[in-house]
Amino acid sequence: MSSSTTLAQILERPDVWRGDALARAALPGVPTGFADLDRELPGGGWPRGGLTELLPLRRGVGELSLLLPALARLSRDELAWLVCIAPPYLLYAPALQAGGVDLSRLLVASAPGRDAAWACERSLAADGVGAIVVWLPEVQATSLRRLQLAAEASQALLFVFRPAACASQPSPAPLRLALEGEGEQLIVHLLKRRGSAQPLPLPIAVQRPLCLRHALARPASALSAARSLPRTAVA
Amino acid sequence: MAGRRLAEARALLPALAVRERAVEREQAALKRLACWAGGFTSEVCCLAQSMLLLEVAASLRLFGGAAKLFEDVVAGCAKQGHLPRAALAPTPLAAQWLAIGGDDRGSCTLDELPHRLGALPLSVLALASGDEARLASFGARSLADLLRLPRAGLARRLGTGLVTDLARALGELPDPRQRFVFPELFAERLELPMRVEQASALGWAARRLIDALCGWLAARGGGISECVFEFGHESGARQRPATVLALGFAGATRDAERMSRVLGERLQRLHLPAPVERIGLRAGAPAALAGHSRSLFVERGEGASDESMAGLLERLQARLGDDSVHALSSVAEHRPENAWRRVAAAPLTGEKSPPSPFLAPALRHSAVGPRPLCLLAQPQALRELAGRPQCGGPLRLLAGPERIESGWWDAAEPDALGDVCRDYFVAISRRDEWLWIFRSRAGWFLHGVFA
Structure with missing residues (x-):
């Protein structure tokens, strides 16, 4: 047995990767719907069977819109179930539907505190769940580690939203993304991935509500908007 | 200590704990066991003396043969908290006798029945004491001796009852039993x-x-x-x-x-x-079980995964509460709060309601303005400074206005939104947050987040 073949064999393993290239994922990822992002992710998309940590700096920068194409694809094409756990706001059904999500395959669970991680673990164990989106603002590192192990045993996508302040803390997630808004674009910082580090932020053109016909030709002044309202109730 | 008087038993074992026999509870336990036995066969028969007969001929293949089925029944009984004396025989009476005699081999054919029965003592027949003494005087001490005696003479001396029983036990005469009727509820x-x-x-x-x-x-x-x-x-x-x-x-x-x-x-x-x-x-009354159709090819489909989803849903609901787990549906309504509804999640119903023509995505895009992915449960009032709404600094209005008004028809109903008159705008904050805000007579409000 020559040592070179052994090394080659070791390099074949999916959990071993070279520092100058992206790791090969055991399963092909789910395309994110954004080619720029797909190119930078091991497996060419959101990893199946792995925890993806999303750290949005602010709300409303397009953090959910980033996931929407993949979620729509899973629910429509793969007939997989989507589970949303402990969302901080109401998920607005008409917008999800407009984004292509099959609402008959969506489950929303409001789970306080530690129940959220529990619900997440149970959902990972269920057959037929394609993606889980969970908001865990105060999760312990041990729970996160358990979720990562549970995710590895399943084929579902697991997205965990945490506050941006957690970016400096270590995390067991194999993929960590910090999200920031800049005008019409969402800037993705790849904090961690399997493979070479990506120091440059990625601008992603997520769907923003501007491209619709209701866009203003010029910024409306609040005064004119106020004037357009009737001052009295309809008699 | 079976068959001894209480005083005698006490003399032998002073620490004996004596309980009164609760016949009613015995009967209730027997009925519960009969219900449980319905899992093996629908032909169950409750006898006096805490005996249960299961007619299993039709169940043998399903449960993997007589020996396996017998083992399952005995083990299941133990799980139910009873230690049965069980026996398997081709006729009900023979099974009864074998069980009383303690012969619990898990197989028996009609041919070997006389041999197996022959090994039993006469006491299993529970004869009147006079009859047993007479049989003893004939020299018959076991069932084998009894079976050797000529039937006609036996019938003349001890009556036809015993002879009929012997014939039934050996399968020579039919032995219909009254079925246990499974309760309605x-x-x-x-x-x-x-x-x-x-x-x-x-x-x-x-x-x-x-x-x-x-x-x-x-x-x-x-x-x-x-x-x-x-x-x-x-x-x-x-x-x-x-x-x-x-x-x-x-x-x-x-x-x-x-x-x-x-x-x-x-x-x-x-x-x-x-x-x-x-x-x-x-x-309550049982409902029909949903049938399954298994797919010919292994694929991620509606079949097995839905069953597993139903299990997940139950567990989540059991821990988080029934109201905490739900699905969403959109409603053809112009007021944003009313354009969606919580619906019971039902993975097992499987029937997808066809989207109503008003909700076709293509139509939505053209007919209405942008809708945010996240909606606030209650519109949140925003300050106005120098004519501009404020949310962590002045907001810049990017798109709008989209007028959403009216709704007088449910104004009188409790918890209904009622009449509204709002102009919605897409706004961006200084920190690049995309927000959905509206202006009404009461001022500016934040209503959604374009997450």
Whole structure:
């Protein structure tokens, strides 16, 4: 047995990767719907069977819109179930539907505190769940580690939203993304991935509500908007 | 100590604990066991002397042969808390005698029946003492001796009853039995051997009732989607009403594992006001079980995964509460708060409601303005400074206005939104947050986040 073949064999393993290239994922990822992002992710998309940590700096920068194409694809094409756990706001059904999500395959669970991680673990164990989106603002590192192990045993996508302040803390997630808004674009910082580090932020053109016909030709002044309202109730 | 008088038994074993025989409870236990046995066969027969006959000829293939089935029945009985003396025979009377005689081999054919029966003592027949003495005077001490005697003479001396019984036991005469009628509704109770103070410790005892329920459901050929547990508390000076725990399932089921899991989750959160002495389980009329169609090729489809999803849904609902897990649906309404609805998640119903023509995505895009992915439960008032709405600094209006108004028709209804008059804008904050805000007569409000 020559040592070179052994090394080659070791390099074949999916959990071993070279520092100058992206790791090969055991399963092909789910395309994110954004080619720029797909190119930078091991497996060419959101990893199946792995925890993806999303750290949005602010709300409303397009953090959910980033996931929407993949979620729509899973629910429509793969007939997989989507589970949303402990969302901080109401998920607005008409917008999800407009984004292509099959609402008959969506489950929303409001789970306080530690129940959220529990619900997440149970959902990972269920057959037929394609993606889980969970908001865990105060999760312990041990729970996160358990979720990562549970995710590895399943084929579902697991997205965990945490506050941006957690970016400096270590995390067991194999993929960590910090999200920031800049005008019409969402800037993705790849904090961690399997493979070479990506120091440059990625601008992603997520769907923003501007491209619709209701866009203003010029910024409306609040005064004119106020004037357009009737001052009295309809008699 | 069977067959001895109490004084005699006490003399032999002074520490003997004596309990009065509770015939009613015995009968109730026998009925519960009969329900449980419905899981093996629908032909069950309750006899006096705490005996249960199962006609299993039709079940042999399903349960993997006579020996396997016999083993399963005995093991299941033990799980139900009974130590049966069981026997397997081609005729009911022979099975009865073999069981009393303690012959519990798991196989028996009609040919070897005379040999097997012959080994039994005459006491298994439970004859009148005079008859037994007469038989002894003929020199007959075991069933083998009895079977050797000429039947005609036996009938003349001891009456036709014994001879008919022998013929029935050997399968020469038919032996029809009265079937146990499975009750219309399931309602069983279990007295606990000791008081239980921890709710989570009730699971093992409740499992017996669940198994009995599943047997009953199998015999009735259906499933249930809800059942009710009642935990009866210690009777005494301060009699408390029983604690009631209703379990709901996502679809009709008769899977004992699934029921136990849901019960386990609920028990973990149940607070008992007093120790529990008895458990009751009630279930309504069984509903038809949904059929499954298995796919020819292995693929991720609607079949098996939906069943697993139903299990997930039950567990989540059991722990988080029924209202905490739901699905969403959109409604053809112009007022944003009314354009969606929480609906019960139902993975098992499987029937996808066709999207109404008003909700076709293509139409939505052209007909209405942008809608945010996240909606605030209540519009949040925003300050206005120098004519501009503020949310962590002045907001820049990017798109709008989209006028949404009217709704007078439900203004009188409680909890309804009523008449609205709002101009919606897409706004961006200084920190690049995309927000959905509106202006109404009361001022500026934040209503959604383009997450």
